[in-house]
Amino acid sequence: MAFTHTNADDVAIATIRTLAVDTVGKANSGHPGAPMGMAPVAHVLFSRFLNANPKNSKWFNRDRFVLSNGHACALQYVLLHLLGYKLSMDDLKLFRQLDSKTPGHPEVGHTDGIEVTTGPLGQGFANGVGLAMAQAHLGALYNKNGFDLINNYTYVFTGDGCLMEGVASEAASLAGHLQLGNLIVIYDDNHISIDGDTACAFTENVEQRFLSYGWQVLHVDNGDGDLAAIYNSIAEARQEKSKPTIIRLKTTIGYGSKVQGTHGVHGAPLKADDAAQLKEKFGFPSDQHFYVPQETYDAYAEFGKRGAALEAQWNALLATYGEKYPKEHAELVRRIEGKLPEGWEQTLPVYKPADAAVASRKLSEIVLTAITPALPELVGGSADLTGSNLTKVKGSVDFQPPSTGLGDYTGKYIRYGVREHGMGAIANGLHAYGGIIPFVATFLNFVSYAAGAVRLSALSKHQVIWVATHDSIGLGEDGPTHQPIETLIHFRATPNLAFWRPADGNETSAAYYVAITSKSTPSILSLSRQNLPNLEGSTIEKAMRGGYVLVEEQNEDITIVSTGSEVSIAVEAAKKLKAEGIKTRIVSLPCWLTFDQQDEEYKLSVLRSGAPILSLEAASTAGWQKYSHEQYGLPAWGASGPYLKVYEKFGITGTNIAAVGKKVIEFYKSKNIPAVSPLLKAVHL
Amino acid sequence: MAFTHTNADDVAIATIRTLAVDTVGKANSGHPGAPMGMAPVAHVLFSRFLNANPKNSKWFNRDRFVLSNGHACALQYVLLHLLGYKLSMDDLKLFRQLDSKTPGHPEVGHTDGIEVTTGPLGQGFANGVGLAMAQAHLGALYNKNGFDLINNYTYVFTGDGCLMEGVASEAASLAGHLQLGNLIVIYDDNHISIDGDTACAFTENVEQRFLSYGWQVLHVDNGDGDLAAIYNSIAEARQEKSKPTIIRLKTTIGYGSKVQGTHGVHGAPLKADDAAQLKEKFGFPSDQHFYVPQETYDAYAEFGKRGAALEAQWNALLATYGEKYPKEHAELVRRIEGKLPEGWEQTLPVYKPADAAVASRKLSEIVLTAITPALPELVGGSADLTGSNLTKVKGSVDFQPPSTGLGDYTGKYIRYGVREHGMGAIANGLHAYGGIIPFVATFLNFVSYAAGAVRLSALSKHQVIWVATHDSIGLGEDGPTHQPIETLIHFRATPNLAFWRPADGNETSAAYYVAITSKSTPSILSLSRQNLPNLEGSTIEKAMRGGYVLVEEQNEDITIVSTGSEVSIAVEAAKKLKAEGIKTRIVSLPCWLTFDQQDEEYKLSVLRSGAPILSLEAASTAGWQKYSHEQYGLPAWGASGPYLKVYEKFGITGTNIAAVGKKVIEFYKSKNIPAVSPLLKAVHL
Numbered sequence A, B: 001m002a003f004t005h006t007n008a009d010d011v012a013i014a015t016i017r018t019l020a021v022d023t024v025g026k027a028n029s030g031h032p033g034a035p036m037g038m039a040p041v042a043h044v045l046f047s048r049f050l051n052a053n054p055k056n057s058k059w060f061n062r063d064r065f066v067l068s069n070g071h072a073c074a075l076q077y078v079l080l081h082l083l084g085y086k087l088s089m090d091d092l093k094l095f096r097q098l099d100s101k102t103p104g105h106p107e108v109g110h111t112d113g114i115e116v117t118t119g120p121l122g123q124g125f126a127n128g129v130g131l132a133m134a135q136a137h138l139g140a141l142y143n144k145n146g147f148d149l150i151n152n153y154t155y156v157f158t159g160d161g162c163l164m165e166g167v168a169s170e171a172a173s174l175a176g177h178l179q180l181g182n183l184i185v186i187y188d189d190n191h192i193s194i195d196g197d198t199a200c201a202f203t204e205n206v207e208q209r210f211l212s213y214g215w216q217v218l219h220v221d222n223g224d225g226d227l228a229a230i231y232n233s234i235a236e237a238r239q240e241k242s243k244p245t246i247i248r249l250k251t252t253i254g255y256g257s258k259v260q261g262t263h264g265v266h267g268a269p270l271k272a273d274d275a276a277q278l279k280e281k282f283g284f285p286s287d288q289h290f291y292v293p294q295e296t297y298d299a300y301a302e303f304g305k306r307g308a309a310l311e312a313q314w315n316a317l318l319a320t321y322g323e324k325y326p327k328e329h330a331e332l333v334r335r336i337e338g339k340l341p342e343g344w345e346q347t348l349p350v351y352k353p354a355d356a357a358v359a360s361r362k363l364s365e366i367v368l369t370a371i372t373p374a375l376p377e378l379v380g381g382s383a384d385l386t387g388s389n390l391t392k393v394k395g396s397v398d399f400q401p402p403s404t405g406l407g408d409y410t411g412k413y414i415r416y417g418v419r420e421h422g423m424g425a426i427a428n429g430l431h432a433y434g435g436i437i438p439f440v441a442t443f444l445n446f447v448s449y450a451a452g453a454v455r456l457s458a459l460s461k462h463q464v465i466w467v468a469t470h471d472s473i474g475l476g477e478d479g480p481t482h483q484p485i486e487t488l489i490h491f492r493a494t495p496n497l498a499f500w501r502p503a504d505g506n507e508t509s510a511a512y513y514v515a516i517t518s519k520s521t522p523s524i525l526s527l528s529r530q531n532l533p534n535l536e537g538s539t540i541e542k543a544m545r546g547g548y549v550l551v552e553e554q555n556e557d558i559t560i561v562s563t564g565s566e567v568s569i570a571v572e573a574a575k576k577l578k579a580e581g582i583k584t585r586i587v588s589l590p591c592w593l594t595f596d597q598q599d600e601e602y603k604l605s606v607l608r609s610g611a612p613i614l615s616l617e618a619a620s621t622a623g624w625q626k627y628s629h630e631q632y633g634l635p636a637w638g639a640s641g642p643y644l645k646v647y648e649k650f651g652i653t654g655t656n657i658a659a660v661g662k663k664v665i666e667f668y669k670s671k672n673i674p675a676v677s678p679l680l681k682a683v684h685l
């Protein structure tokens, strides 16, 4: 179909440009330049290609649109408004105001029609790769002859900033390897970033780079006005089924402004006279703000109707599919609705104290092996540490382009390569698509490489599960470069992020149970390399509360609260103390977030007043003061050596902890300080 | 000079291979495959090219060698031993044992001859870019006609893993832009990573990618044995003065092993019979371990002597330089010795309460402007946020290749582009080189993108200064995607990392003073976007202690401890409470690490027993329990809006904090809990 460039197109583009200017202008804050420069491509994409229903932004087979350069969100808000999403003109006028639907960067779950939260550069690009992988996977699984149910495209807008970020490089390389023909990235090549001309820091050949990744590379030389070229490039991109496409679109930042093409129009509102001359230039009333010609509203209403019609067709197709493939239909619908299959949790392994000591990374493998058959939505992989993370269930198929001969798109095991940050951001995209619970894996220490993506999982409520093994000095010989210290409190302090550090088999099952049933909370499962005994007193039910009394004593002299691999060391210390007539309670606290969500009475019964509480963990003690009076942990960095020797070096042994416990008891007695529960507080946030 | 491949070369290479096998074998832990595969290139590089003096590993103009694939460190340890560095055969036999000189990954400052700590993938590559930038900068500054004093090369070994990491991509793109002809990377293209064949995840065209970055790309098809080709490629790389070079070297991982070329030889020792057949194959006694032919020791001793002679020549050249250019000589020697110029600290700005309220990012700019003329070693830049971070001192020259017309290599301002992780790792390299105190800048929230590099700064004792602006919800409209929450405790919990959050002008000067005088501690300066009043009671001297009493009261009812932009809010609350007859002390605690290093008596005088202590900070309260009884902060994420409204939304106002303070006082009275200083502890790690 050839493209006809009409006057209505120009009016619509001028409308987008001036609305973006007024939106930023009224807020007196924000970024007008990129919206003005990308208005033509946005208009062509949304008017001619994007299959989506503004009246149901959750239609499953919609095309996904990601604004990776999220600071340009005035553009996205304007388009959502024009298309008839739940975003009014008043919402545009409240841009960047407190509690409005139009925050400073787009937030999924907050604003209708936003697919992923963007702004932190590079993330949206990688989210787009995840969205495209999800389509490829679910399409391969559920599409049947005559039922091309899941076949949407993912479109990503990106600027120079995103392309400089390593997270985007990682995702781009993987996207090329995976031959994602359903991914179309439009690169706003405007030669400007915050520091000015990109000549000062970004002179690589972007086209050649993407060719090296195996992408199709197209370009449009006049992105400011050559709508036909824009149209044709997108059409061509859609034809390439075995490569992702990047279209390099030369644009003028702040097109139409008196300071167009300069950094001056990037991150600050246009001056009043500049905005006025812009409107005049486009034939719009120069003294009006938020002006939308009726013809543009009408045209966009038509685009919206097209989307509604597409959804109706699709719903009919889905219904017929249900008749022919009732089993697949039921499963697909269940996954789209985000419901778990009934009884999946019956597959979780249960342990008795007599069971052999096993590393919790291995316990995790046992869980994955047990639950995977029951949970087809569990799709995951590792950043090139499969044999160490133990994340690949025996017999599982790799998610790979069939041409590699290494798997196919129905495969559920993803080979991420050594790309932790890209992996985390891709997983956010996999979850954002729907129908998938993504898990990802690396050493706990290297989850930090992905910190930017992890915080967005938590902020955006993406249920991403990190299998984070080698979680302490217990990894031994690899030494301090690999031994997490600050990592635990970093993630515990992140809101809506469940950091689990299970102590044994039952606690590992509990961690998985809560992680899989928490539909809007990401989890990090912090797992040991070394073997851990199964504990007397642990059960899945108790551990599901995030913290519980593992060893009870009445009129205790001390309570030791601990997690993961140190709980059994605390138990050993308690036994030594008992031999000396000292009564020690043990609390296991595998997940702070989950424990904090329990009722007050329960929490105060676990960490009760009456005796001093000592925390024990092979990491920084930072944060443990919330749950304990005294803290034992690592004073600084770990060390390289066989793990038992490393533990001994730092005094994390039953013998030493017993000695520390006695010191604590004596200190409290000698000072005559009443041991009030650390949870008793005046201030509750 | 043509290369002559002698039998001695083969013997030396066989020695390296078998020593690496025995080193890993004795430890029963480690990675033999890459050392065996890279032995030929290591031998050619160290025997024919690398200018370094094993007897003085700190000679300033030595070539720098970085093993970015640090897990292959058996290779590096073997070479250091053969060359005569302070690393004995016994040290090799203690590989990966507790407190040995040969830990599981190479650590700078721990082992003679190690330039940077590697192991976390991608870091060494980026460190290498920093090392090369440092040479380019100091060479441009100090070299004179006839005095090519600083002209070393930086050689980096890298594997597939490093090249998949985004941090390496970022650094590679910048290195190409900067035209670093002194950087030579040798890529061990062995087609194997931990997950097996790289075909499963890493199929990009690496050569084309590096061409896109502007690098010279060479390759050697037989890296296992074609020493002449290896030699010629390195020689050719050295000839290219305006581009970094990457040499793609095809090797066989675990060359000589029965399972060579497979993942089986990557991360586990060779079986005994395999090691024996390997030795036999090379004509070595198959039953001996740690065997070194005398001819190889002799040959390596000669290479070492060449390095000693080079240093002697250089020292003579430096002396003559000193006669001709006494001023430059004195400055260069001072910088090499890591001494600060006398009196530099006199330039630090001092403030009075009457001085205007200024954002601490602006206060930072004032400091940089004041101290830069006195501190030529201060070399830094921003990740494309120059105008927001306020890091460019007026009139400063960009560090750029002269051909860009944008600056030259004497320039001290670095345009990092949007590459936070690369920036952090490059800064580690800049510091590792010597003579430079690097600073880097971005928003505080995006320091997290660089977490992998920041923790290595701290572990490796690199004095890198982060200018981290927009440090709270006080950034306002950009919203939760940009507002740090967990960031503060993450970095405070990192050992040997000074996280400063100054409250006003004097505290900002103090933060810079301590950051610049702490030669082996990195610092993050957490700075506000919004204006902060200069406080009554703050001085540089007091703030230098990391924490101090800002507002004293006898028989106080409460103490509020706070940092940065919230200190003035605490002062406001104190005034409101005073009006009601409630006595409030205020403690400012800009740097936990520095405060923790003060003597016990001082600390207990600042956070004393007697009245409850309430912490106040616009971030997660995690960790504050260490210094306070009660905590006020953000319950979860921030919000997008004008910053005063955001502060109000979360109750961080003088009025609300006064109310919270009263609640705390009443709670402690009603419960009759004695307010014992939270610093009084039984356990001190």
Ligand SMILES: [Ca+2]
Binding pocket: A159, A160, A161, A188, A189, A190, A191, A192, A193
């Ligand atoms: Ca741009």
Ligand SMILES: [Ca+2]
Binding pocket: B159, B160, B161, B188, B189, B190, B191, B192, B193
């Ligand atoms: Ca490899």
